[in-house]
Amino acid sequence: MQDASRALGFSRAKGYDLVRRGEFPCRVLRIGRTTRVVTASLLRVLESGEPEYNGARAGHCTPS
Numbered sequence: 254m255q256d257a258s259r260a261l262g263f264s265r266a267k268g269y270d271l272v273r274r275g276e277f278p279c280r281v282l283r284i285g286r287t288t289r290v291v292t293a294s295l296l297r298v299l300e301s302g303e304p305e306y307n308g309a310r311a312g313h314c315t316p317s
Contacts, residue, residue: 254281257290260299278304 258268261278271277272288280294294305 254288254290257295260295276306278306280305 254268254272255265257279258265261268263271268277269288272281277290279298280291282289282291298305
């Protein structure tokens with residue numbers, strides 16, 4: 254999470270804030286209390302410059 258936030262140009266705290274609001278620019282997985290950024294999604298966002306929102310709300314999963 255920290256590396257992804259840094260790669261996108263904002264602080265770790267801002268990254269977690271965006272995750273909580275559902276606005277982190279790439280796909281994020283919540284596993285228990287751990288937050289993981291999907292590497293392929295991060296690379297697509299860095300390459301294209303376009304956000305790739307998860308689209309899932311808390312408590313809901315969407316198949317990929």
